[in-house]
Amino acid sequence: MTILQRYQQLLASGEITPDSAQQLAAERLDALAQTLHRTPARPFKSRRFFGLFGSGAEASETGLKGLYLYGPVGRGKSMLMDMFHDEVTITPRRRLHFHEFMQGAHSLIHKKRQRGAGGDSPIVQAADEIADSAKLLCFDEMEVRDIADAMVLARLFTRLFERGVVVVTTSNRHPDELYRRGLHRDRFLPFIALLKDKVEVLDLGDGKDYRRDRLVGEDLYLTPLGRAARDKVDAAFEALTDGSPAEPDVVVVNAREVAVPRAAKSVARFRFDEICGIALGPSDYLAIAQRYRAIVIDGIPRMTDDIRDKARRFITLVDALYERRCQFVCSAEVPVEELYAGVDWGFEFDRTVSRLLEMRSISYLQEPHRA
Numbered sequence: 001m002t003i004l005q006r007y008q009q010l011l012a013s014g015e016i017t018p019d020s021a022q023q024l025a026a027e028r029l030d031a032l033a034q035t036l037h038r039t040p041a042r043p044f045k046s047r048r049f050f051g052l053f054g055s056g057a058e059a060s061e062t063g064l065k066g067l068y069l070y071g072p073v074g075r076g077k078s079m080l081m082d083m084f085h086d087e088v089t090i091t092p093r094r095r096l097h098f099h100e101f102m103q104g105a106h107s108l109i110h111k112k113r114q115r116g117a118g119g120d121s122p123i124v125q126a127a128d129e130i131a132d133s134a135k136l137l138c139f140d141e142m143e144v145r146d147i148a149d150a151m152v153l154a155r156l157f158t159r160l161f162e163r164g165v166v167v168v169t170t171s172n173r174h175p176d177e178l179y180r181r182g183l184h185r186d187r188f189l190p191f192i193a194l195l196k197d198k199v200e201v202l203d204l205g206d207g208k209d210y211r212r213d214r215l216v217g218e219d220l221y222l223t224p225l226g227r228a229a230r231d232k233v234d235a236a237f238e239a240l241t242d243g244s245p246a247e248p249d250v251v252v253v254n255a256r257e258v259a260v261p262r263a264a265k266s267v268a269r270f271r272f273d274e275i276c277g278i279a280l281g282p283s284d285y286l287a288i289a290q291r292y293r294a295i296v297i298d299g300i301p302r303m304t305d306d307i308r309d310k311a312r313r314f315i316t317l318v319d320a321l322y323e324r325r326c327q328f329v330c331s332a333e334v335p336v337e338e339l340y341a342g343v344d345w346g347f348e349f350d351r352t353v354s355r356l357l358e359m360r361s362i363s364y365l366q367e368p369h370r371a
């Protein structure tokens with residue numbers, strides 16, 4: 001089936017409602033798939049002739065433009081990208097969350113560096129290995145959070161594009177807004193220019209937030225804090241774990257151990273400060289989200305800029321839980337819409353709120369855990 005046919009089918013069956021921005025995106029994705037299917041197979045594995053032809057010898061740039069879908073939450077960006085990824089027949093291809101991709105890229109670069117091989121830089125070598133593993137990369141939620149990512153992106157993607165890799169991605173922001181207030185942003189600008197040259201940028205901004213439609217039940221988010229909330233959280237944890245006693249556990253992330261104070265039957269329970277009050281990062285939260293099918297958090301406070309680091313970690317945690325389709329139960333000081341009372345992460349927190357709302361819906365709860 002083509003992507004447009006699949007999209008029409010969802011419309012016809014009533015699973016989704018017409019949306020002109022989505023229609024346009026589906027058309028562009030469909031056109032890209034057709035072009036990809038027509039593009040003759042190129043010699044895929046890199047053939048390396050060190051010293052003979054130099055490092056550009058195996059490059060095979062196709063000139064094909066990928067797609068960059070951006071817009072606010074709940075606009076169907078991930079749905080469209082997944083549809084594309086499922087219907088396109090190019091192999092090998094990969095679909096992954098952008099953070100996960102960057103984590104993998106950093107560890108690959110690290111490995112190459114340790115090996116200390118001469119010739120191409122570790123970043124180019126890492127890009128070559130990635131290009132060997134996928135002709136098409138589909139990323140969900142491209143976002144640049146730290147300087148470590150910002151400083152390797154241009155070189156990494158220059159090489160990926162030279163190797164003919166096509167990128168389709170979703171994002172909450174226009175490329176020009178990536179890493180917006182980041183350190184040494186001037187050194188990041190070449191990546192933006194490169195990206196805009198290699199992907200068509202499509203705005204899905206105007207339209208409905210479809211996530212809000214499907215909210216049900218209040219009992220997974222308990223507020224205000226107090227005896228009643230606590231009892232209900234206890235009951236939820238018991239139900240999730242068949243009443244098994246909770247015990248301390250550890251999750252190993254890159255040879256480090258992250259302590260989990262209470263866990264049973266693949267469900268972990270933390271007090272807010274035990275998971276957002278200590279120095280954990282995206283890879284820790286992803287590992288936790290992978291390991292446990294449900295996470296229970298007690299005592300989420302209203303977040304002001306006084307606890308901006310905790311708020312930042314909470315955003316990252318919710319992203320990880322959502323990506324892995326973890327079930328989520330918590331008690332909180334205030335309703336979800338009032339949870340963020342700071343300024344610094346206002347933009348990012350909109351997504352967190354939207355996700356927390358969706359994570360209470362029946363359809364989210366029925367989705368399998370992506371371990």
Ligand SMILES: Nc1ncnc2c1ncn2[C@@H]1O[C@H](COP(=O)(O)OP(=O)(O)O)[C@@H](O)[C@H]1O
Nearest residue numbers: 015016017019073074075076077078079210211
């Ligand atoms: N046109 C539509 N009609 C009804 N529901 C939709 C439509 N587009 C998307 N949805 C639903 O809205 C939810 C959010 O979509 P998603 O792709 O996750 O959005 P985004 O990635 O832009 O945040 C999904 O459950 C999706 O199935």
Ligand SMILES: [Mg+2]
Nearest residue numbers: 077078140170
């Ligand atoms: Mg999405």
